[in-house]
Amino acid sequence: MALPQKKYYRQRAHSNPIADHCFDYPAHPDEYNWSNLYPALHGNSEVEFLDVGCGYGGLLVTLSPMYPKQLMLGLEIRVKVSDYVNDRIQALRVQHPEMYQNIAVLRTNAMKYLPNFFHKGQLQKMFFLYPDPHFKKAKHKWRIINKWLLSEYAYILAEQGIVYTITDVKDLHEWMVVHFEEHPLFERLSKGELESDPIIEKLYESTEEGQKVTRNNGDKYVAVFRRISDKWKD
Amino acid sequence: MTCLSASQNNLAVARGLHVDYYNFTKHSYLDVPEKLNTHDDHICDITISSDSSYLALITTVSKQLIIYNLPQLTEYKSFILPRSASKIRFSPNNINVLVADKSGDVLIYDFSKENSGTKLLGHLSLLLDVLQTHDMKYIISCDRDEKIRVSCYPNTYNIQTYCLGHKEFVNHIEILPHNDKYITSSSGDGNVKFWDYVNGKLCYNINACLDVDNNELCELFSKRMDEEGVEVLNLPIVHYAVTKFNKDSSLIAVTIHSFNKILIYTLQTIDNQFKHQKEEMIPVQKFPAAIMFIKCSLILYDDIDCIVSILSVVNSNERITFQMDKQIKMFEDKIVNFNVKLSLDAIKILYKRKFDNVQEYQERKKQRIEKVVQ
Structure with a gap:
């Protein structure tokens, strides 16, 4: 079984997430019956890593053997x-028996339906790699990171869970950092903490979007955050 | 849209931009200022505070939120909402008004202040109801996307849980009157559900549309919605009202789209075990525009003839029935030109039209692959 050819699957980068x-x-x-997506897996295992807007799936394919x-x-x-x-995943599973059984893709709207798929505190890691910048001010409400959606991400993330973001758009990077830092349920990881995390280096090159930015000599901005407990006291 | 509100000794009915306020001895009228030169503007929700000190209302096009003192009916505060709202409710301590709007936001207005209005939380779906729990610790909101969200208060950035299980829009939520550990909800899926809202756990379900003793109604509604491109399996619940009956049970009133009977149930909880019983089906001449309870009296409003009917409960031989107590003609001394919209139009927009762009893609892909094979 051959890997799919990307030329048959191209589609414009933007989608209206509100419609x-x-x-x-x-x-x-x-x-939800997860065995359709992960047919080789038995037992009670639940999805722990979520790549929101996974594009062509480069990160999933990279992380799959690292966290089998x-x-x-x-x-x-x-x-x-x-x-x-x-x-791509189906072909990889055929080409490499026993591998790539832990990754899958789902077409859905992450801005609306995350609580339909995931329990409170279920996820250990979330990824937002090269999200659509929606440059126009009027389209900022379509951005995948905003004050209100962060509450939904905090809901499905376990305490101490990690959120990874990367973008080549400086303005979007600053927007994401401000929103995470202002949200009481997230804190930013320090540079030192990033160095010990083997996932960080994969954020730069594993995705097709990241490789495109490299070809165009673009900049890449990484920011990583931790889901913390609510400090609110009555 | 709710055009009726009442408390122990007064009731208010809205029509267009006008309110008839009745204290059971005399009627007083209120005219909301016409801000725009449009005939479409009207009051879309009206509510009296639990202590009967205030009346609040919102308008559709001009997006006004106005709070009046009761019983004087003098304007106390007015605000312009950022977006068109669907529902307002007083906080349990009657110092704030919660607003649920059509863009998915819940806002809070402290009406002792001039420039109030703070966004508390946002769904990405049209909101239909909002409430705050008696202990003030949670704000609960429900939307067109089948969801009930429980947010902590005042730290609303922290979502406590979701109450998930409805299959269509959730149009009403209420605290279970006899036990405030639970909330109850009604939906376009024809079901009434009961939830442990701190844990997001479904405790009990009543499939109310099974009690519609006329199968043609559902077929007719499905057919009409099919013409709109919407697949409908059950008749939707339109109105929902609850009240405490005794320490272990609540009375529930439900109206179902196009069904001219009001379904009355009792819901009992003993040691966290739920049980319900259908008590009565009250036939009505016209489908009511609004229903509510004051204590154990059921209030119905017919917005075509502008009549409020008050039915009181009769509890004999362990069976609960209702009998007509009195009827009150509203807007008798005041001519209000306002075209009442059919309830079908109002409920139609809450369904999601299906359009399938996946199937078309899959067919083209199949053709492409077959071509390669040949």
């Missing part, structure tokens, strides 16, 4: 792109 698309989602996380015990899911809203990732 009603036709998505299948469970009414409650308990109702963890289930990872990529979310992608674009029809063709999510289908490409699915075909």
Whole structure:
């Protein structure tokens, strides 16, 4: 089984995340049958890593052998792109038996339906790699990071869970940093803490988007945050 | 849209930009200032505070939030909302008004202050109801995307949980009157649910549309919605009202779209075990525009003839029935030109149209692959 060719799956980079698309989602996380996505896995394992807007799936494919015990899911809203990732994973599973059983892709709208798929505190890691910058001010509400969505991400993340962000757009980087730092349930990781994390170096080159930025000699801005407990006292 | 509110000794009905306020001896009228030169503007929600000190209302097009003193009916504060709202509710201590709006935001207005109005939280879906728990610790909001969200208060950035399980829009939420550990919700899926809202756990379900004794109604509604491109399996619940009956049970009133009977249930909780019983189906001539309870009296409003009916509970031989107590003609001394919209139009927009762009893509892909194979 050959890997899929990207030329058949190209699609424009932007999607309106507010519109009603036709998505299948469970009414409650308990109702979702994960064995369709991870057929080789048995038992009670749950998705722990979530790549929001996974694009062509480069990060999933890179992390899969590094964390073979963890289930990872990529979310992608674009029809063709999510289908490409699915075909890629299916082909990899055939080419490398016993491998790539822990990664899968789902087409859904992460801004609306995360609580339908994940329980409170279920995720250990979330990734936002090269998110759509939505440059125009009027489209800022479509950005995947904002004050209100951070509360939803905090809800599905376990305390001490980690959020990774990378972008080549400085303005978006600053926007993301401000919003995470202002949110009481997140704190930024220091440079020292980043050095010991083997995932950080993978953020730069594992995705197709990251490789494109390198080809164009663009800058890359990384920011990583930790989900902390609520310090609120009555 | 709610056009009726009442407390122990007064009731208010809205029509267009006008309110008839009745204290059970005389009617007083209130005219909301016409801010825009449009005939579409009207009051879309009205509510009286639990201590009967204030009346609050919101308007659709001009987006006004106005709070009046009761019983004088003098304007106390007015605000312009940032976006069109669907529901308002007083906080349990009656010093704030919570606003649920159509863009998905919950805002709080401290009406003792001039420049109030703070966003507390945001869904990415049209909101239909909001409430604050009696202990003030949680704000609960529900939306068109089947969700009920429980946020901590005042630290609303912290989502306590979601109550998930409805299959269509959630149009009403209430604290269970006889036990405030629970909330209850109604939905376009025809079900009433009961939740442990701190843990987001579904405790009990009543499939109310199973009690509609006329199968044609659902077929007719499905057919009409099918023309709109929406697949509907159940008749939606339109109105929902609850009240405490005794220390172990609450009375529940439900109206179901196009069904001219009001379903009355009792819901009992003993040692956290839920049980319900259908008590009565009250036939009505016209589908009511609003229903509510004051103590154990059921209030119905017919917005075509502008009549409020008050039915009181009769509890005999362990069976609960209702009988007509009195009828009050509203807007009798005041002519209000306002076209009442059909409830079908209001509920139609809460359903999501299906459009499937995946199937078309999959077919093209199949053709491409077959071509290569040939």
